Amino acid sequence: MLKQSPSQTVGPFFHDGWFVGGENDLVTERTRGERIIIRGRVLDGDGQPVPDAVIEIWQADADGYFNHPADPNQEKADKNFRGFGRADTVHEGKFWFKTIKPGRVPGRDGKPQAPHISVRVFARGMLIHALTRLYFSGEDFNADDSVLNSIADAHRRRTLIATREESNDPPIYRFDIHLQGAGETVFFEP
């Protein structure tokens, strides 16, 4: 067996390597599903914005399928949806994505999970990325989701739930990421 290559920080100067423009808009006219906007901030242990982070998201299409060979239903996946996005946090630690609300993806027990988006955080000052998940407020399936229920503390569980704001069309889901502190976001080890 070979050993993994160690991670290193992205540093502060990743923009020219990672961004051309439009990486945070996952939707075209032909994409299926409910349009949503995700807005959030990345905050440090003092509650201060982190302006040199990168957020990557990865998600299923509106029916819960991935256009990827590991998905047995790949042929049903929406060919007009890539499912991958990237955003910086240059302006006061804020990021946003335009995407669609994903469908339900089977869990390890075969039971569908609550809709969620995989979220990865990179930053100057992080020697290795952190992985979390975004779930959706007002979603009945959350109560029955085995990943959410594996987090015993309800306050901690709530760090994964993006809050829906109806005042906008398309609706906005708020999802702040706290790297550290009392409201530290739940991060996962897959």
Next chain:
Amino acid sequence: MTPFVEYSSLDRKIHPPYLHPAYQSTLLRAPQRPLIPLPQTLSELTGPVYGQAAIQPLDNDLTRNAVKGDRSHGEPLGERILVVGRVLDEAGRPVPNALIEVWQANAAGRYIHKNDQHHAPLDPNFTGAGRCLTDHNGEYRFTTIRPGAYPWRNHENAWRPAHIHFSICGVNFLQRLVTQMYFPGDPLLALDPIYNGIPDEDGRQRLIAMYAHSITQPEWALGYQFDMVVCGPRMTPFEAG
């Protein structure tokens, strides 16, 4: 039942911790709660799929890709190098069609980024950014110039060793890796808290590229080899439920 081929987790004995006080920016940015185990589902075992459409012809030649439009061709200053290597999983299998993105300082140790205030010249013929896909053998190749060291404010008289940032998107979201490639014999390595945040001496050594005379091209450029290893499938596949 849906078959799941589980992937190995990040080896935390090899990777740096979140909190590494010698690198001061980790103090307020390191998550401190224990990580929560996450069962691997299709959300983790899939990821963006890249094809040649993601790549333009000069994307892997940083000595030429900075010149856009009808500006007359100018070459960046510095020592021209070739960086060649493979992306493998832990079982030694090549990872094909992995997207590799690189970014680096110019020969004077200056990034094109507007926030880089280091008092060293910009190079109009160098943006320091490139990308490519690995081929069916997991191989990649960049032409670039050797980056310079540059100062930062982590501690008194702090200088980063020369390095090239590497980002890899492999076959799924679990193979995601961002790292840095260093150069052999750099005296700044021993003093660098980012490099020394890696707890494992062998791991640190694996981030140092090897000078490869077989890659060096006469009258043209010095060659370096830099292989990277990402998470791979665990040995025993099993079924859900």
